[in-house]
Amino acid sequence: MRAHTVGILVFDGVKMLDVAGPAEVFAEANLSGTDYRIRYLSATGDDVRSSIGMRVPADAPADEAGRLDTALIAGGEAFPAEPVPENLRTAAAVLAERSGRIASICTGAFVLGAAGLLDGKRATTHWKHARELARRHPSAEIRPDAIFVRDGTTYTSAGVTAGIDLALALLEEDHGPALTRTVAKSLVVYMQRAGGQSQFSAALLAPTPRTPVLRHVVDTVKADPAGSYGAGHLARLAGVSPRHLTRLFREELGTTPAKFVELVRFDTAKALLDAGHTVTRAAQLAGFGTPESLRRSFITHLSISPLRYQRRFTSTTGRT
Numbered sequence: 001m002r003a004h005t006v007g008i009l010v011f012d013g014v015k016m017l018d019v020a021g022p023a024e025v026f027a028e029a030n031l032s033g034t035d036y037r038i039r040y041l042s043a044t045g046d047d048v049r050s051s052i053g054m055r056v057p058a059d060a061p062a063d064e065a066g067r068l069d070t071a072l073i074a075g076g077e078a079f080p081a082e083p084v085p086e087n088l089r090t091a092a093a094v095l096a097e098r099s100g101r102i103a104s105i106c107t108g109a110f111v112l113g114a115a116g117l118l119d120g121k122r123a124t125t126h127w128k129h130a131r132e133l134a135r136r137h138p139s140a141e142i143r144p145d146a147i148f149v150r151d152g153t154t155y156t157s158a159g160v161t162a163g164i165d166l167a168l169a170l171l172e173e174d175h176g177p178a179l180t181r182t183v184a185k186s187l188v189v190y191m192q193r194a195g196g197q198s199q200f201s202a203a204l205l206a207p208t209p210r211t212p213v214l215r216h217v218v219d220t221v222k223a224d225p226a227g228s229y230g231a232g233h234l235a236r237l238a239g240v241s242p243r244h245l246t247r248l249f250r251e252e253l254g255t256t257p258a259k260f261v262e263l264v265r266f267d268t269a270k271a272l273l274d275a276g277h278t279v280t281r282a283a284q285l286a287g288f289g290t291p292e293s294l295r296r297s298f299i300t301h302l303s304i305s306p307l308r309y310q311r312r313f314t315s316t317t318g319r320t
């Protein structure tokens with residue numbers, strides 16, 4: 001097979017799993033006959049120290065990397081808390097010019113964005129930082145629920161282990177599903193993870209409302225998801241008209257009252273399933289009423305049924 005050069009951009013504080021996860025996918029594929037050649041690149045060519053204190057030797061500075069088939073931009077805790085340094089922005093831009101495709105792992109998306117590589121494109125990052133990425137780069141279409149997103153030759157992925165999902169997707173693009181399935185089995189990971197980031201976060205993506213009346217409504221729904229929350233009831237709770245309440249929800253939370261209630265109930269039901277409750281019991285306690293209503297919500301948000309979710313993602317606690 002033709003050699004395929006992968007350059008991984010690293011820096012002080014880089015998340016080690018953002019680097020090691022994808023690298024292991026390509027290294028494992030080499031055991032089945034591929035020829036991925038991994039190079040670790042830094043902005044200056046100096047070695048870096050990772051998030052766990054482990055030193056990562058750099059093979060070369062980014063501007064001396066030569067032609068790459070794939071460039072990966074790892075993430076780190078520094079982003080989005082701090083601005084992306086100029087030398088890192090420049091390094092990402094250089095790698096994008098010299099690569100057949102460029103991808104980010106977790107908060108590496110902030111490096112891509114700072115380099116202007118997300119302008120007008122669809123993208124994702126860790127769900128905790130998706131709103132900030134959207135604020136910094138309003139021309140990009142940020143998809144907070146996605147595990148990874150492809151837009152042309154630009155790829156972005158969600159938090160940490162999503163880098164493995166992305167690497168598997170790149171491997172499948174290069175060598176097809178059969179070899180990718182072999183690698184996934186060897187690493188004991190899903191070839192294609194069911195669902196999106198909402199399986200872990202959902203309602204946590206919503207900011208705290210600024211308006212006191214809206215905050216009161218939100219807190220009430222979260223405190224008792226199984227309550228009765230028709231449009232009229234919520235409006236009376238807020239002391240405003242249904243139309244005005246809908247406007248507040250759209251302006252501050254980017255959704256409607258009904259969709260917000262459904263999302264809170266979904267998150268509650270998911271937590272109940274995680275704790276070991278049956279699908280029927282979770283539907284009742286979360287306010288869905290029937291297992292079928294809960295099933296429809298899970299299909300909408302995760303593309304899997306509640307029972308399938310529970311089998312894959314719950315703890316080992318017993319069911320009640």
